[in-house]
Amino acid sequence: xxxxxxxxxxxxxxxxxxxxxxxxxxxxxxxxxxxxxxxxxxxxxxxxxxxxxxxxxxxxxxxxxxxxxxxxxxxxxxxxxxxxxxxxxxxxxxxxxxxxxxxxxxxxxxxxxxxxxxxxxxxxxxxxxxxxxxxxxxxxxxxxxxxxxxxxxxxxxxxxxxxxxxxxxxxxxxxxxxxxxxxxxxxxxxxxxxxxxxxxxxxxxxxxxxxxxxxxxxxxxxxxxxxxxxxxxxxxxxxxxxxxxxxxxxxxxxxxxxxxxxxxxxxxxxxxxxxxxxxxxxxxxxxxxxxxxxxxxxxxxxxxxxxxxxxxxxxxxxxxxxxxxxxxxxxxxxxxx
Amino acid sequence: xxxxxxxxxxxxxxxxxxxxxxxxxxxxxxxxxxxxxxxxxxxxxxxxxxxxxxxxxxxxxxxxxxxxxxxxxxxxxxxxxxxxxxxxxxxxxxxxxxxxxxxxxxxxxxxxxxxxxxxxxxxxxxxxxxxxxxxxxxxxxxxxxxxxxxxxxxxxxxxxxxxxxxxxxxxxxxxxxxxxxxxxxxxxxxxxxxxxxxxxxxxxxxxxxxxxxxxxxxxxxxxxxxxxxxxxxxxxxxxxxxxxxxxxxxxxxxxxxxxxxxxxxxxxxxxxxxxxxxxxxxxxxxxxxxxxxxxxxxxxxxxxxxxxxxxxxxxxxxxxxxxxxxxxxxxxxxxxxxxxxxxxxxxxxxxxxxxxxxxxxxxxxxxxxxxxxxxxxxxxxxxxxxxxxxxxxxxxxxxxxxxxxxxxxxxxxxxxxxxxxxx
Numbered sequence: 001x002x003x004x005x006x007x008x009x010x011x012x013x014x015x016x017x018x019x020x021x022x023x024x025x026x027x028x029x030x031x032x033x034x035x036x037x038x039x040x041x042x043x044x045x046x047x048x049x050x051x052x053x054x055x056x057x058x059x060x061x062x063x064x065x066x067x068x069x070x071x072x073x074x075x076x077x078x079x080x081x082x083x084x085x086x087x088x089x090x091x092x093x094x095x096x097x098x099x100x101x102x103x104x105x106x107x108x109x110x111x112x113x114x115x116x117x118x119x120x121x122x123x124x125x126x127x128x129x130x131x132x133x134x135x136x137x138x139x140x141x142x143x144x145x146x147x148x149x150x151x152x153x154x155x156x157x158x159x160x161x162x163x164x165x166x167x168x169x170x171x172x173x174x175x176x177x178x179x180x181x182x183x184x185x186x187x188x189x190x191x192x193x194x195x196x197x198x199x200x201x202x203x204x205x206x207x208x209x210x211x212x213x214x215x216x217x218x219x220x221x222x223x224x225x226x227x228x229x230x231x232x233x234x235x236x237x238x239x240x241x242x243x244x245x246x247x248x249x250x251x252x253x254x255x256x257x258x259x260x261x262x263x264x265x266x267x268x269x270x271x272x273x274x275x276x277x278x279x280x281x282x283x284x285x286x287x288x289x290x291x292x293x294x295x296x297x298x299x300x301x302x303x304x305x306x307x308x309x310x311x312x313x314x315x316x317x318x319x320x321x322x323x324x325x326x327x328x329x330x331x332x333x334x335x336x337x
Numbered sequence: 338x339x340x341x342x343x344x345x346x347x348x349x350x351x352x353x354x355x356x357x358x359x360x361x362x363x364x365x366x367x368x369x370x371x372x373x374x375x376x377x378x379x380x381x382x383x384x385x386x387x388x389x390x391x392x393x394x395x396x397x398x399x400x401x402x403x404x405x406x407x408x409x410x411x412x413x414x415x416x417x418x419x420x421x422x423x424x425x426x427x428x429x430x431x432x433x434x435x436x437x438x439x440x441x442x443x444x445x446x447x448x449x450x451x452x453x454x455x456x457x458x459x460x461x462x463x464x465x466x467x468x469x470x471x472x473x474x475x476x477x478x479x480x481x482x483x484x485x486x487x488x489x490x491x492x493x494x495x496x497x498x499x500x501x502x503x504x505x506x507x508x509x510x511x512x513x514x515x516x517x518x519x520x521x522x523x524x525x526x527x528x529x530x531x532x533x534x535x536x537x538x539x540x541x542x543x544x545x546x547x548x549x550x551x552x553x554x555x556x557x558x559x560x561x562x563x564x565x566x567x568x569x570x571x572x573x574x575x576x577x578x579x580x581x582x583x584x585x586x587x588x589x590x591x592x593x594x595x596x597x598x599x600x601x602x603x604x605x606x607x608x609x610x611x612x613x614x615x616x617x618x619x620x621x622x623x624x625x626x627x628x629x630x631x632x633x634x635x636x637x638x639x640x641x642x643x644x645x646x647x648x649x650x651x652x653x654x655x656x657x658x659x660x661x662x663x664x665x666x667x668x669x670x671x672x673x674x675x676x677x678x679x680x681x682x683x684x685x686x687x688x689x690x691x692x693x694x695x696x697x698x699x700x701x702x703x704x705x706x707x708x709x710x711x712x713x714x715x716x717x718x719x720x721x722x723x724x725x726x727x728x729x730x731x732x733x734x735x736x737x738x739x740x741x742x743x744x745x746x747x748x749x750x751x752x753x754x755x756x757x758x759x760x
């Protein structure tokens with residue numbers, strides 16, 4: 001954002017006649033040079049982004065308008081089908097009209113709902129828990145460094161490993177969680193956490209919250225450390241209740257950090273794949289947009305429909321982010337900062 | 338895993354030494370990569386089987402292990418093959434994949450000309466697509482009903498169940514008895530209820546044995562929406578949470594074997610590989626069980642035809658050496674080792690009367706008759722849509738097992754979905 005803003009400024013500079021011609025043109029020249037240098041430094045990054053982000057995204061969108069399959073993606077024999085993958089009206093031999101395509105597919109909308117529900121609940125829980133953890137870690141106590149490092153461990157474990165680990169812990173026959181809950185008499189028979197459609201989503205949420213709360217805590221902690229100490233001292237001298245201090249002083253000051261943390265997590269949550277794919281059977285109760293799109297692409301080899309799902313996923317995430325930025329008035333460019 | 342890598346590198350060093358010693362006479366030692374799903378002790382087993390071939394040829398064979406889920410394997414293989422990936426020389430393929438992957442594999446009919454008649458004709462036929470022999474069979478698979486002989490005796494049953502109703506009531510009796518004796522984790526029956534290809538196999542057996550057809554018939558008719566199929570699925574759904582654990586709807590082969598092998602189940606539906614593992618030293622049920630054909634629903638017992646084959650990728654660098662290894666892996670020598678070590682059923686008919694096999698693995702000769710009742714999955718009539726058909730089927734069955742849908746509605750919807758997929 002910010003480097004784009006520099007361009008019109010630079011272009012405008014020579015138009016306004018400078019009072020002292022010599023010094024002015026020198027300054028403008030210097031400015032131009034700096035912009036050129038900036039672009040030069042940015043170039044490798046831009047090329048990289050174009051290669052690994054823009055090009056695949058473009059290909060994906062292009063595939064969504066074709067009937068590409070696993071056998072035709074590499075030899076280019078797929079054909080253009082317009083919006084048929086999104087929605088298509090087909091008339092059966094008996095004259096019955098049927099609407100087909102991802103946009104009228106019940107499974108897809110179920111997956112969208114699952115994803116949105118998962119994202120809202122998991123990010124919500126992580127925000128509250130992450131905030132609590134951050135507040136504790138922000139306090140001065142002995143061995144704070146050690147605790148801070150220890151709390152990050154779940155975040156450092158690869159998702160595949162933690163999904164497998166929790167899969168065993170939540171197992172209905174050998175799982176330690178059922179064993180402990182039976183031991184203290186909370187339940188009288190083991191619960192099939194990941195299998196049953198009532199508890200599968202809860203199991204996923206437990207693991208996700210366990211895994212990503214540290215990340216949330218870390219970002220909020222960074223925000224907390226920016227709050228000047230003297231504000232707390234002033235509040236203390238004025239005898240203000242700590243709860244009131246939190247809501248009137250701390251919260252407004254760390255708001256930017258929270259908004260950024262939430263958007264990171266929300267982006268992550270909306271495209272969740274690995275945890276759900278590994279932890280639960282692919283049933284309607286947990287399947288998300290990414291899992292559905294993976295299934296279409298990888299297992300059915302239907303690149304047309306799979307890419308349509310990926311494109312819609314991209315649009316939905318973009319929509320959410322734009323909405324969030326508008327509501328939260330987040331200033332990602334930092335221009336007004 | 339680490340062990341196999343170390344073993345592989347050790348072997349390549351040895352192979353290198355051999356090459357140096359016989360410089361000029363021995364052709365350069367090549368490394369042939371074989372990709373395969375790894376269940377049970379597949380990795381150790383592979384090293385043992387290829388050892389004689391490596392010694393004979395001076396080349397090395399390296400196993401690239403893949404996840405146990407065949408659905409995941411297939412997706413990855415198809416992508417590699419479509420991209421013309423040359424890193425993998427040999428693919429271990431499921432019996433149902435031949436029609437979908439045929440164009441990427443080398444025609445083996447010439448290399449196999451001498452031995453082709455030794456194999457079961459139906460299995461060779463399943464691997465032949467438009468006259469091209471796509472893959473060589475290395476072992477075949479048909480599931481069995483595993484039952485605890487000690488439990489049957491304890492509760493006064495003199496024979497294993499012949500129908501699904503009998504199985505249900507026997508399982509119920511044994512489970513109640515064992516729980517009253519203090520084993521609260523004992524279950525009557527375990528099977529594969531996760532939503533994946535294995536559920537298609539399980540459910541096809543239920544439906545077929547009730548006379549409900551085989552989802553899509555050989556001529557392409559969609560036959561799944563019928564009363565017998567509904568009855569079969571209702572029966573299966575009644576097991577979940579009663580004689581089978583609630584978690585069975587997330588079990589694949591290994592989870593079912595886990596419950597069985599710790600001695601916590603009276604009956605299990607599984608493939609023959611679980612037989613030798615169940616009699617292993619660390620098994621709680623060693624010597625306490627036997628196997629029989631799956632129960633019937635009134636229209637005969639049905640066993641889904643499984644089995645694995647070895648196919649030569651046409652994108653590899655050493656097609657000739659790879660073909661040689663493929664022929665070795667499918668040979669009588671290798672199949673016999675596999676039969677003795679891991680109860681993998683041979684595809685070579687004469688091995689069923691082999692005295693050594695009959696003595697060490699008595700289950701194998703008895704299996705010849707199971708093939709007569711084997712049902713193929715509908716991969717031939719559905720062609721490249723098979724995966725989508727199978728997924729629609731196992732998803733529908735899974736939703737019945739978990740109680741999200743009743744069997745009649747699920748099958749009605751499934752019929753419409755299949756019409757869409759196949760039109």
